[in-house]
Amino acid sequence: MFSTLGLFSQVPCPYERNCALPGCLFLHGRDRARNRDVSAHSLNDEKPTPTGRQSIIDEGTRKRRKLATSEEDVLSTKSTSSVTPANNLVDSLQKKEKGNAGSLLGSKSALTTLHGAVSPPSLRSPGRGTSGSLGTSNGASSGNRESLAKQQAPNPETLNPRMIPTPPASHAVRLAILKKLHEQLERLNREHVAAPDSTSSAPNLSPQDLIKMALDEEEQTARKNGLVYSNVIKNRIMHYKKMDLKAWREMLVEAVKENARANAGAREKPPKEIKTGLSSPEELALLPRLQANLVNLHKFGYVTSIPTEKDVTDAREGVELAQGWEQCDRCRNRFQVFPGRREEDGALTTGGPCRYHSARPRHPDKDQRDLSKPVDRMFPCCNEPIGETSGCSTAETHVFKVTAVNRLASTLQFEQTPPNETARTDRAVCLDCEMGYTALGLELIRLTATAWPTGEVILDLLVRPMGEVLDLNTRFSGVTTQQMTDAPTFDGTMSTSSPSSTSPDSPLSIAASPAVARAALFALISDSTPLMGHALENDLNACRIIHPALVDSALLFPHRRGLPFRQSLKMLVSRHLDRDIQRVGAGHGIGHDSAEDARAAGDLVRYALGKEWAKMRREGWSVVDGVFMPPAPVERKAKKQAKLQVDGGDDDSDAGLEGGMAVDPKEGGE
Numbered sequence: 023m024f025s026t027l028g029l030f031s032q033v034p035c036p037y038e039r040n041c042a043l044p045g046c047l048f049l050h051g052r053d054r055a056r057n058r059d060v061s062a063h064s065l066n067d068e069k070p071t072p073t074g075r076q077s078i079i080d081e082g083t084r085k086r087r088k089l090a091t092s093e094e095d096v097l098s099t100k101s102t103s104s105v106t107p108a109n110n111l112v113d114s115l116q117k118k119e120k121g122n123a124g125s126l127l128g129s130k131s132a133l134t135t136l137h138g139a140v141s142p143p144s145l146r147s148p149g150r151g152t153s154g155s156l157g158t159s160n161g162a163s164s165g166n167r168e169s170l171a172k173q174q175a176p177n178p179e180t181l182n183p184r185m186i187p188t189p190p191a192s193h194a195v196r197l198a199i200l201k202k203l204h205e206q207l208e209r210l211n212r213e214h215v216a217a218p219d220s221t222s223s224a225p226n227l228s229p230q231d232l233i234k235m236a237l238d239e240e241e242q243t244a245r246k247n248g249l250v251y252s253n254v255i256k257n258r259i260m261h262y263k264k265m266d267l268k269a270w271r272e273m274l275v276e277a278v279k280e281n282a283r284a285n286a287g288a289r290e291k292p293p294k295e296i297k298t299g300l301s302s303p304e305e306l307a308l309l310p311r312l313q314a315n316l317v318n319l320h321k322f323g324y325v326t327s328i329p330t331e332k333d334v335t336d337a338r339e340g341v342e343l344a345q346g347w348e349q350c351d352r353c354r355n356r357f358q359v360f361p362g363r364r365e366e367d368g369a370l371t372t373g374g375p376c377r378y379h380s381a382r383p384r385h386p387d388k389d390q391r392d393l394s395k396p397v398d399r400m401f402p403c404c405n406e407p408i409g410e411t412s413g414c415s416t417a418e419t420h421v422f423k424v425t426a427v428n429r430l431a432s433t434l435q436f437e438q439t440p441p442n443e444t445a446r447t448d449r450a451v452c453l454d455c456e457m458g459y460t461a462l463g464l465e466l467i468r469l470t471a472t473a474w475p476t477g478e479v480i481l482d483l484l485v486r487p488m489g490e491v492l493d494l495n496t497r498f499s500g501v502t503t504q505q506m507t508d509a510p511t512f513d514g515t516m517s518t519s520s521p522s523s524t525s526p527d528s529p530l531s532i533a534a535s536p537a538v539a540r541a542a543l544f545a546l547i548s549d550s551t552p553l554m555g556h557a558l559e560n561d562l563n564a565c566r567i568i569h570p571a572l573v574d575s576a577l578l579f580p581h582r583r584g585l586p587f588r589q590s591l592k593m594l595v596s597r598h599l600d601r602d603i604q605r606v607g608a609g610h611g612i613g614h615d616s617a618e619d620a621r622a623a624g625d626l627v628r629y630a631l632g633k634e635w636a637k638m639r640r641e642g643w644s645v646v647d648g649v650f651m652p653p654a655p656v657e658r659k660a661k662k663q664a665k666l667q668v669d670g671g672d673d674d675s676d677a678g679l680e681g682g683m684a685v686d687p688k689e690g691g692e
Contacts, residue, residue, distance in 0.1 A: 462489030500613025
């Protein structure tokens, strides 16, 4: 059964001298002699025809493919058949520069795998995540707070060809050509910086500018000149090689002017003005129509009842039996955590550094892939397919989060929002919380509340977590180690006109524990106050709050696949309000602004409320002295019959609101 595989063909036969089997699976002396005879023949001599398993071995050896060991070999296999000066550009340049600059493809680059060299990961744009160093609090990745501003540069890229639907050449060939193109651009810029000219307004390009310039030109050539890509891009390299310093400066000046003209012509679309057709008191009166029905929402993370003491005790016993073993929320590896630190060495976690992808895998956009071919999901943080690398970001420790309600209650018990006669009834409250990783899981580290519909910040606190901090998750929370250490202690007094959290002159106070922050929020609301937010179950569970009156924008604008899937706040605000939030980089700070997110969720609720009121008006509702009057029964029946006669139904209704609006309607009005 093994004769066709040759698994034992190189193992000496234990009965070599006495073996009489004609088809023995093992190696014999006659086989070794035959091998020596074959190796002694020259290449021009006729080789003896092998038989049996030796034929299989030799056949496999002859058919083994030779992998390219350098970019020079890869490029030589891709040369075109037409013989023109452009086609021979790479070979001619290689011969001229062999002694000085090495081969055309770079002396440092050597392809040692079939997939070619992999460029280092890049920091991503705000919508797609950044490297793990921005999200660490105890020195993960960079450990240098002064370098955070540099790491937040907008859209940083590496010298790696961009994905296009139909690449004109392999990745290795494109990478080799891109490096050569970048080499010429870098040389021209270096000469420009070394010989400044006071009469020229040409700017000095940064390394990131040069990389972007090379990527743009290579991508444009690959998209527009796919069939003659090799010729065109080689001609461009030769063009830059022959370009003098004067021509380079003129090109830069013209590029600056063209960019200024483009910026002047492209005006930013103004945010959409939200008009509900109602006054603020009327909006508050209509708001109960948008409140979520909490029935069955406990399946998706909303806590509707306080866990019992038995449930809490069982959860604590389970944690003790687990002996601190958790699954990393980023790389999914198992590790051990030690709340209170391990006695022998003071360690908080095991498993060493965490290597992970900072973004979830997804299919490439339609304009970045060939729709006729199946494409695997890729990580947008580094444009690598699943399984190629273990991660593109590194943090010092593994982290985890707890989602089980009973286990959450084992560290801090849930509380129902108590009645509060002093709470204002002329406003609703928008809530947004930021969380960080600690030795107890994902804990509350910032709580922000704004008034609705005015958007005024009424509470903004940093919160000292109960467990030792593993990672403040700065990339999302926006909370840094310096803010936590320099914040004054919260004394329990609050001002209704507190400045925005984005003001650098108003340092945030820090609450001693999540329980103190929860008590501060309870002082502003009552059990009947509408509480708004996006994916509120996360914020409420972090605060350990059970509230009966919830207006969740994630439910008002449901995902097409239904719960537990949710659309992001950033995407909803961009789609419905023409507004861009959660921006990072120059002028936008680090991470999310919880006050901005709270206001954005409140504005989405106002937008949904306007849609609901427009629908009610078409049904015959009206407002008389601030009271909503339902349509008369006869009028209601006539409108219903007229609607049935219209094909297509209501054209102005928002399809996204149909699934989540008016969950608990009261047809009789108020």
